[in-house]
Amino acid sequence: MKLNVEQRKIVELEPNGHMLIKGVAGSGKTTVAIRRISFLQMHYCMEDDDNILLVTFNKTLLNYIHYQYKKLEDEEKGDIEAWLSGDSDVVIKTIDKLMFSYFMRYLKRHQLKRQIADQQTLYKTIQQAIMQLKEEYADIKILSPKYSSFLLDEIAWIKSCGIPDEVSYQQIDRIGRSTGGRNTPQKLTKNSKTRQAIYQLKERYDELLEAKGLVDFKTMNLLALQQAQEVDQSSYTHIIIDESQDLTKVQLHFLKTIHDEKSYGSITFVADNTQSIYSHSWLGKGRPYTTIGYDMSGKARVLTKNYRTTTEISKAAYGLIEHDEDIMGNVDFVKPSLIDRHGHAPIYRFFLTNNEQIQFFKQEIDQLRQEYRLEDICIVAKEKRLIEDIAMNLENEGIPTEILHQKQPDFGKEAVNLVTMHSIKGLEFKAIFLAHLDDGVLPNMAQVDVEDEETVNTEERKLLYVGMTRANELLYMSSVKKPSKFLKEINPNQLRFKRDASLRPFQKIAISNYQFSEQLLDVNAKEEIIRQWMIYQLIHTYQYPKDVLSIEYGVQQFSKRGYVDIAVMIHVDGEQIPYIFVETKSFGNGVTSATEQLKSYMSTSDHVRYGIATDGLDISIIDRNGEPINDIPKCQPHFLPETKYKSTYTDLRKNKEYDYLQDKDDLQTVEIIDQTTGLAKEMDQPIQVPIIGDVAAGLPMSAIEDYRDTLPVPEDWLIQAQDTFVLQVTGDSMIDDGIEPGDFVLVHRQQTATNGDIVIAVIDGEATIKKYMPMGNTILLVPANTNYEPIQMNADDVFINGKVIGVMHRNHM
Numbered sequence: 049m050k051l052n053v054e055q056r057k058i059v060e061l062e063p064n065g066h067m068l069i070k071g072v073a074g075s076g077k078t079t080v081a082i083r084r085i086s087f088l089q090m091h092y093c094m095e096d097d098d099n100i101l102l103v104t105f106n107k108t109l110l111n112y113i114h115y116q117y118k119k120l121e122d123e124e125k126g127d128i129e130a131w132l133s134g135d136s137d138v139v140i141k142t143i144d145k146l147m148f149s150y151f152m153r154y155l156k157r158h159q160l161k162r163q164i165a166d167q168q169t170l171y172k173t174i175q176q177a178i179m180q181l182k183e184e185y186a187d188i189k190i191l192s193p194k195y196s197s198f199l200l201d202e203i204a205w206i207k208s209c210g211i212p213d214e215v216s217y218q219q220i221d222r223i224g225r226s227t228g229g230r231n232t233p234q235k236l237t238k239n240s241k242t243r244q245a246i247y248q249l250k251e252r253y254d255e256l257l258e259a260k261g262l263v264d265f266k267t268m269n270l271l272a273l274q275q276a277q278e279v280d281q282s283s284y285t286h287i288i289i290d291e292s293q294d295l296t297k298v299q300l301h302f303l304k305t306i307h308d309e310k311s312y313g314s315i316t317f318v319a320d321n322t323q324s325i326y327s328h329s330w331l332g333k334g335r336p337y338t339t340i341g342y343d344m345s346g347k348a349r350v351l352t353k354n355y356r357t358t359t360e361i362s363k364a365a366y367g368l369i370e371h372d373e374d375i376m377g378n379v380d381f382v383k384p385s386l387i388d389r390h391g392h393a394p395i396y397r398f399f400l401t402n403n404e405q406i407q408f409f410k411q412e413i414d415q416l417r418q419e420y421r422l423e424d425i426c427i428v429a430k431e432k433r434l435i436e437d438i439a440m441n442l443e444n445e446g447i448p449t450e451i452l453h454q455k456q457p458d459f460g461k462e463a464v465n466l467v468t469m470h471s472i473k474g475l476e477f478k479a480i481f482l483a484h485l486d487d488g489v490l491p492n493m494a495q496v497d498v499e500d501e502e503t504v505n506t507e508e509r510k511l512l513y514v515g516m517t518r519a520n521e522l523l524y525m526s527s528v529k530k531p532s533k534f535l536k537e538i539n540p541n542q543l544r545f546k547r548d549a550s551l552r553p554f555q556k557i558a559i560s561n562y563q564f565s566e567q568l569l570d571v572n573a574k575e576e577i578i579r580q581w582m583i584y585q586l587i588h589t590y591q592y593p594k595d596v597l598s599i600e601y602g603v604q605q606f607s608k609r610g611y612v613d614i615a616v617m618i619h620v621d622g623e624q625i626p627y628i629f630v631e632t633k634s635f636g637n638g639v640t641s642a643t644e645q646l647k648s649y650m651s652t653s654d655h656v657r658y659g660i661a662t663d664g665l666d667i668s669i670i671d672r673n674g675e676p677i678n679d680i681p682k683c684q685p686h687f688l689p690e691t692k693y694k695s696t697y698t699d700l701r702k703n704k705e706y707d708y709l710q711d712k713d714d715l716q717t718v719e720i721i722d723q724t725t726g727l728a729k730e731m732d733q734p735i736q737v738p739i740i741g742d743v744a745a746g747l748p749m750s751a752i753e754d755y756r757d758t759l760p761v762p763e764d765w766l767i768q769a770q771d772t773f774v775l776q777v778t779g780d781s782m783i784d785d786g787i788e789p790g791d792f793v794l795v796h797r798q799q800t801a802t803n804g805d806i807v808i809a810v811i812d813g814e815a816t817i818k819k820y821m822p823m824g825n826t827i828l829l830v831p832a833n834t835n836y837e838p839i840q841m842n843a844d845d846v847f848i849n850g851k852v853i854g855v856m857h858r859n860h861m
């Protein structure tokens with residue numbers, strides 16, 4: 049892969065202390081980070097103790113880097129293998145693993161034994177601590193076991209920010225903290241007894257853990273930091289922090305401590321705040337780098353081009369975040385720019401049951417298997433239990449699966465990958481299925497007792513954004529029972545109902561916007577919702593004007609009369625014939641019986657070519673033989689009654705051709721299309737050129753006022769407006785040059801001509817149209833029709849009346 053200029057510049061930048069690489073999803077941040085290692089290793093590791101650290105937040109990403117770079121065929125492959133095996137001056141680790149090793153050294157140094165407590169023990173411990181302090185803080189409602197998860201989270205936050213004492217906690221701003229909603233205990237006012245109680249609870253909880261020989265994760269981080277500060281500082285000459293938007297303040301502080309600030313050393317923050325999906329992250333919440341001691345003015349580089357996904361997927365994903373003020377207002381927000389890579393628009397499907405969703409995955413995966421390897425496909429869901437459930441069901445359907453979790457995911461296995469939304473960050477797959485985009489799952493408002501609603505919305509919206517931007521080529525999204533509210537934020541025109549069809553996902557049309565309402569017996573009928581959606585799609589997506597649609601179209605089946613829900617009636621040779629039949633059923637009622645009915649209706653007509661049966665959830669599109677097809681055709685101009693006269697104009701001077709379209713109702717309204725570019729020609733004020741008669745009459749000697757009609761034309765077709773006239777061609781002498789009887793020619797009045805001009809020449813008082821060819825003292829007037837002979841005349845006997853500058857040939861009368 050060849051880096052682009054902005055990427056290469058960053059890779060090869062002379063290291064100069066701290067710097068920030070901001071970039072949109074898929075802009076090559078990780079790619080640049082990896083290449084940068086080679087560059088730094090080669091040019092800026094001069095002393096024996098010089099070394100480089102690449103730290104990632106997410107373990108799956110680390111394994112993925114491993115996997116991706118093992119696949120590389122170039123010389124870098126060797127380097128990266130050496131780095132990953134630890135057999136070089138380059139260390140690539142997750143922040144957790146790195147800090148854990150410092151923590152172990154801390155324990156050893158202090159001859160301590162501590163283990164990391166599991167989640168269940170943490171819950172028990174916090175509840176014990178609550179019970180012990182309850183009496184002392186009897187008036188603090190928050191001190192209750194029912195707020196355990198809130199309290200645990202707050203304590204984790206205090207530690208992840210490295211807040212040293214109660215006084216500091218009393219004064220600190222809480223970004224995104226719940227301020228008193230439905231399940232919210234209460235507002236965490238500064239300098240309050242509530243904060244005092246929480247801080248005391250933290251102290252008690254830590255004591256209880258310590259007594260059990262345990263620590264939680266955040267304390268492990270604090271002890272690792274202490275180890276770095278006291279003993280192991282300045283260990284790395286160059287540090288590159290991928291996904292730095294997700295790190296806590298303590299983690300960032302730790303990395304700062306182990307950075308060796310040599311004159312040629314560097315610490316590089318790689319970040320995309322739009323992908324910050326952890327509530328304890330420090331920089332991702334928009335806090336400035338100065339809060340961790342770095343001034344990034346003039347030190348930031350930006351990557352804006354998304355190389356990963358197609359324009360269609362990028363646009364839909366961007367549509368999701370562009371209305372989120374928190375995201376757009378973030379100082380480090382970068383607006384993505386698109387590269388010219390096109391593909392399918394994201395597909396969205398809604399299901400009533402889990403099983404329907406599974407059947408859909410199975411069907412699509414079976415299809416995709418013809419083009420993709422199974423390991424190029426990944427199914428993503430918000431929660432672990434959901435992906436486990438999907439994996440089990442797909443296995444039952446005979447599709448091998450591999451759940452990618454934090455341990456050692458097997459990326460190369462011949463199986464469909466499954467991963468949670470949090471863990472897919474940094475990864476990419478050719479085809480992505482975002483499953484269970486359900487109300488209650490995304491966003492999960494149970495979290496509102498910890499974070500405030502806005503914060504939860506923003507964070508979960510970012511999660512969906514992260515998921516959407518993982519797809520190289522194909523993105524499927526689906527929900528079960530009730531869709532996530534975020535799906536409504538995506539412009540439906542950027543989504544599709546199925547892969548190879550233009551049809552947009554099902555949408556309810558407001559009753560006030562129903563079409564054909566005067567013909568409806570019951571506007572409230574359930575099937576009507578589906579029919580109106582299809583009418584909307586036929587008009588807006590497939591561009592059939594309402595005039596060609598008809599509802600309750602009667603067909604005769606032997607002795608029975610049937611009524612097709614929607615018929616698209618096109619115009620052929622002045623006759624209106626049915627072309628598409630649509631059968632609709634009420635929502636979720638299935639399409640099997642509707643398809644059978646459709647087939648029988650279609651068999652009654654010799655004309656109808658396509659059929660659609662849908663219940664809004666599923667769709668069947670068939671041809672006239674009843675065979676399934678991908679899509680119906682969009683409306684073509686020739687399906688509609690002719691409303692315009694169409695002519696072709698040839699500009700002989702510039703040798704260009706135009707379509708010249710005149711409204712049948714108003715001949716002065718014209719539209720001119722350049723045939724080469726297909727673009728309409730701009731024409732402010734057309735010139736009205738007089739149509740003065742036929743060629744035989746020639747041009748008048750002087751200005752005339754008595755003409756019946758004019759031809760509106762753009763000024764640049766003419767040499768001079770007042771000397772231009774239109775004549776109608778009568779004979780066929782120029783037919784081989786495409787000038788036919790009945791055509792109109794634009795003639796510029798002039799007495800001279802040059803070789804090859806088509807002229808109106810007057811001989812013996814009669815005008816004729818011929819090609820002009822001077823030969824010595826004579827002139828040849830050459831017809832373009834082999835049936836006629838050229839006329840040779842003395843120059844003095846030929847009077848040139850004008851030169852033909854353009855020909856208007858009418859295609860349809």
Ligand SMILES: Nc1ncnc2c1ncn2[C@@H]1O[C@H](COP(=O)(O)OP(=O)(O)OP(=O)(O)O)[C@@H](O)[C@H]1O
Nearest residue numbers: 050051052072073074075076077078079355356474
């Ligand atoms: N200059 C380039 N030309 C072609 N492909 C590129 C280029 N730069 C990056 N890519 C490809 O774009 C994809 C995204 O790259 P990478 O994972 O490094 O981006 P990222 O910014 O770290 O993404 P994210 O933050 O979304 O995880 C990869 O498939 C990578 O190979």
